[in-house]
Amino acid sequence: MSPEKQQALMDIEAKLRESNFPPQVVVETTAYCNFRCRHCHHDKLEREKGTMSTDLWTKIVSEVAERKPDAELWPTFYGEALILGERLYRWIRQAREAGLTNLVLNSNGSFCRGRYIDDILMCGLRRFLLSLDGFTQETFERIRYTRDRNGKYEPVYTGVRELLRRKHELDAVGIQTPTIICQFSMMDDNEHEAEPFREYWLRHGAHVKLREKLTWTGYVSASNLTRDYAHRVACPWGNNTCAIHWNGDVVACAVDNEGSFIAGNVREQSIYDIWNGPLREFREKHRRHIWDDLPALCQGCLDWQAVGASHYTPDGQVYHSVVATE
Numbered sequence: 001m002s003p004e005k006q007q008a009l010m011d012i013e014a015k016l017r018e019s020n021f022p023p024q025v026v027v028e029t030t031a032y033c034n035f036r037c038r039h040c041h042h043d044k045l046e047r048e049k050g051t052m053s054t055d056l057w058t059k060i061v062s063e064v065a066e067r068k069p070d071a072e073l074w075p076t077f078y079g080e081a082l083i084l085g086e087r088l089y090r091w092i093r094q095a096r097e098a099g100l101t102n103l104v105l106n107s108n109g110s111f112c113r114g115r116y117i118d119d120i121l122m123c124g125l126r127r128f129l130l131s132l133d134g135f136t137q138e139t140f141e142r143i144r145y146t147r148d149r150n151g152k153y154e155p156v157y158t159g160v161r162e163l164l165r166r167k168h169e170l171d172a173v174g175i176q177t178p179t180i181i182c183q184f185s186m187m188d189d190n191e192h193e194a195e196p197f198r199e200y201w202l203r204h205g206a207h208v209k210l211r212e213k214l215t216w217t218g219y220v221s222a223s224n225l226t227r228d229y230a231h232r233v234a235c236p237w238g239n240n241t242c243a244i245h246w247n248g249d250v251v252a253c254a255v256d257n258e259g260s261f262i263a264g265n266v267r268e269q270s271i272y273d274i275w276n277g278p279l280r281e282f283r284e285k286h287r288r289h290i291w292d293d294l295p296a297l298c299q300g301c302l303d304w305q306a307v308g309a310s311h312y313t314p315d316g317q318v319y320h321s322v323v324a325t326e
Helices: 003-014 054-067 086-097 116-122 137-144 153-172 191-203 236-240 271-275 278-287
Strands: 024-027 072-074 104-107 127-131 179-185 207-211 241-244 249-251 262-265 308-312 318-322
Touching: 024 054, 054 086, 054 271, 072 104, 086 116, 116 153, 137 153, 153 179, 179 191, 191 207, 236 241, 236 278, 241 271, 262 271, 262 278, 271 278
Parallel strands: 024 072, 024 241, 104 127, 127 179, 179 207
Antiparallel strands: 207 308, 241 249, 249 262, 308 318
C-alpha cells in the first residue's frame, strides 16, 4: 500500500465517531433476488431466504422515527427489494409518513418499466441508486446476467432512461422525486468502461457514483487491495452501519451476507439496545485495533481499504465520499 493511500485511510479513521444510534440502518426487506451477479454471493447463499414481515418492518420504522428520523434507512440488503411490488412502496410511504427523511433504495434496474416508474419516483425516497456496473452489453451481461435470469442489457438501460425522462417531467411540475444515481462498482474487468459510463448517464440527467473495487468479502478479486499494509484502520462500515436481515438478525455489517456474526435480533430487542450493547463492543474492538478478537469475517476482510466513492452531478459537481458516512 502506498504511503498516500495509508495516510488517506488513517485520516478517514480519525473522523469516525461513536453515536448512540446508527447513522445508517440497512434493512433486508427480502432476501430474494431475480439476478445472479458475478460479484454477488447470492447464488451460494446458505442461510434461509425469506421476506420481512410487516410487523417487523413497522417496529423498525417506529424506532428509527423515535430515535433518529434523519438516519439513512435502506429498505434493501441482500435481495432485490422491488420484487415486493406494492408492498415495498407501501412500506416506504409508511416510513416517510412516520417522519423518516433519509430513505434510500438501490436496485438492479429490472423494475424500471411501466407502472413501477411512478411508484419508484413518488413513494417518498430521497435517493434511488441503480447498480449497473457495465457500459457495453457484453460487460453488463457478463457481470449482471445469467441465462436463467432477466438481467439483459437493453431492457434495463431502456428502463433507466425512461425513469430519468419521467423524473424530469415530474420535477417540471413541482412533484418531488428522488435523486437518481447510476452506480458503477469497479472491478478488474470492467474499470475500462467507467469513463464512458459516467459520461453517458450524466448526459441523460443522472447522478453517477463510481465505487472503488471491493472483494465483497472475498468473493471476487480486487487488484487495488493488498495484505501489504503498514497499518490497518477501523472499518467505516462496521462503525456506522446497523445491518438487519429479513428475520430480524442484526449482523456485522452490510456485506455480512451469511450472518456470520449476529449481535442480536430486533424482533425481541430494540435497535438501540443492540447498537449500544454487542455492536458497541464490536465497534470498540475495531477502533482500538483489537483485530484478533474480531469475528472471522472481519479478520480476513480487505474491503476496509476501499471505503470511498466518487460522485458526479449533471451540473458538473464532483465530490468524494466514504461508504456508510456519505
